[in-house]
Amino acid sequence: MVSMLDLKNALFEGGVVGAGGAGFPTHAKLSDQADTVILNCAECEPLIKVDRQLMVDYINEILSGMQMMVEAMGAKEGIIAVKKSYTASIEAVKSNIGNYKNLRLHILPDIYPAGDEVVLIYETTGRIVPQGKIPILVGCVVCNVETVLNIYQKVTSDTNVVNKFVTVAGLVKKPVTVKVPVGVTVKELIDMAGGVSTEEYVPLMGGPMTGRICGLNDVVTKTTKALLILPPNCLPIRKRQSSPKMDIRNAMSVCSQCSMCTSLCPRNLLGQSIAPNVFMRAIANGLTYDVEPFLNSFFCCSCGLCEMYSCHQGLSPRRLLDQYKGALRAKGVRVPDKPGKGVADPMRDERRVPEHRLITRLGLAGFDVPAPMTEITSVKEVKLMLRQNIGAPCVPSVKVGDTVSVGQKIAAPPEGALGTCLHASIAGTVTAVTDNFVSIKA
Ligand code: SF4
Ligand code: SF4
Numbered sequence: 001m002v003s004m005l006d007l008k009n010a011l012f013e014g015g016v017v018g019a020g021g022a023g024f025p026t027h028a029k030l031s032d033q034a035d036t037v038i039l040n041c042a043e044c045e046p047l048i049k050v051d052r053q054l055m056v057d058y059i060n061e062i063l064s065g066m067q068m069m070v071e072a073m074g075a076k077e078g079i080i081a082v083k084k085s086y087t088a089s090i091e092a093v094k095s096n097i098g099n100y101k102n103l104r105l106h107i108l109p110d111i112y113p114a115g116d117e118v119v120l121i122y123e124t125t126g127r128i129v130p131q132g133k134i135p136i137l138v139g140c141v142v143c144n145v146e147t148v149l150n151i152y153q154k155v156t157s158d159t160n161v162v163n164k165f166v167t168v169a170g171l172v173k174k175p176v177t178v179k180v181p182v183g184v185t186v187k188e189l190i191d192m193a194g195g196v197s198t199e200e201y202v203p204l205m206g207g208p209m210t211g212r213i214c215g216l217n218d219v220v221t222k223t224t225k226a227l228l229i230l231p232p233n234c235l236p237i238r239k240r241q242s243s244p245k246m247d248i249r250n251a252m253s254v255c256s257q258c259s260m261c262t263s264l265c266p267r268n269l270l271g272q273s274i275a276p277n278v279f280m281r282a283i284a285n286g287l288t289y290d291v292e293p294f295l296n297s298f299f300c301c302s303c304g305l306c307e308m309y310s311c312h313q314g315l316s317p318r319r320l321l322d323q324y325k326g327a328l329r330a331k332g333v334r335v336p337d338k339p340g341k342g343v344a345d346p347m348r349d350e351r352r353v354p355e356h357r358l359i360t361r362l363g364l365a366g367f368d369v370p371a372p373m374t375e376i377t378s379v380k381e382v383k384l385m386l387r388q389n390i391g392a393p394c395v396p397s398v399k400v401g402d403t404v405s406v407g408q409k410i411a412a413p414p415e416g417a418l419g420t421c422l423h424a425s426i427a428g429t430v431t432a433v434t435d436n437f438v439s440i441k442a
Pocket of ligand 1: 254256257259261262276280283310312314
């Protein structure tokens with residue numbers, strides 16, 4: 001059994017961070033206060049097909065990784081949480097889970113956002129994370145499937161994180177899920193999927209709900225889960241291209257205060273103070289005498305459901321909430337320390353949003369096709385960003401002209417800062433070192 005201290009050191013040195021999108025350094029999550037470790041196999045966003053396939057291809061590595069986490073933290077149990085529609089993943093778990101102590105399978109409903117930590121913890125344990133707080137306060141540590149695979153590989157074979165699994169889908173000739181070295185470009189990912197199938201497209205790094213529009217020279221990081229090539233006129237792209245000024249003008253003119261955005265808000269349904277309709281009323285009418293609707297923006301998880309699904313007027317509560325939250329943070333305002341209701345809404349079960357309906361509403365049903373796993377080995381060049389995760393950016397320890405091998409440490413966070421180490425993802429020569437990245441040519 002690996003001790004918690006050894007596990008923490010290994011994960012820091014190995015560069016293990018949350019691979020599901022948030023990118024929190026995994027060693028910093030481990031705690032002896034945890035009684036439950038939850039494996040997040042919800043994939044959360046539509047069209048992403050990484051974790052469900054990893055669960056089939058690497059089932060014993062993943063279950064062993066979970067067992068290691070449970071034992072190292074002295075937790076009571078590990079919950080393997082898998083969406084109901086991932087039938088092959090569920091079969092793989094059922095066939096192997098008997099070999100592991102203290103692990104149990106929990107089948108999740110096919111809802112969005114099932115992978116949001118607060119939602120996932122409630123679905124699997126019935127516990128409600130207090131608003132603005134972290135899962136360990138209710139005794140839970142949540143880890144994504146790919147993260148647990150990385151933990152297993154670091155502990156058993158001292159393999160540092162140098163690769164990433166990415167689904168490439170949408171307007172490409174051959175949708176795939178590829179295992180690529182961290183630092184390959186968007187353009188290379190598109191080539192791996194057979195190229196684009198149209199002249200007119202917009203690349204989106206991440207899922208349709210929370211991803212960001214990117215350029216062809218942007219690169220894969222340790223948190224990249226998907227590259228979607230989408231039509232310029234689809235809802236997820238149009239939403240990201242509207243101007244904040246226009247968003248406010250629209251809110252002033254057409255918000256009917258129907259409150260559907262609040263009724264379906266997954267955080268509000270778990271008793272948190274975020275109420276997007278109240279916020280929209282405040283900004284549309286300039287109601288600044290009451291700051292609560294603005295401060296409550298800190299309790300929004302930016303899932304995007306209010307603007308991509310709930311609002312019948314096509315308004316953008318999430319984008320406006322993000323903007324206000326960012327501005328408050330920039331002014332030094334911190335997350336308010338106030339309790340939520342502490343109980344779920346009695347209508348919550350009926351108000352959860354089915355994922356298939358969300359995909360249809362986004363206009364992406366035609367892109368929800370298999371994206372089989374493919375391994376890509378020959379990459380000529382990588383650009384490794386020094387900020388790949390939550391915390392401080394890494395400081396490089398290599399210089400131009402150095403020769404590096406795969407997995408060699410090339411950067412680390414400043415002493416005492418939150419972060420993890422960064423490693424060469426291909427063997428070759430360092431061709432550039434800047435404040436933001438290190439480039440390596442094979
Ligand atoms: S759903 Fe749209 S129209 Fe209704 S309250 Fe929310 S923002 Fe306003
Ligand atoms: S993005 Fe909208 S639906 Fe999601 S948590 Fe924030 S307010 Fe609620």
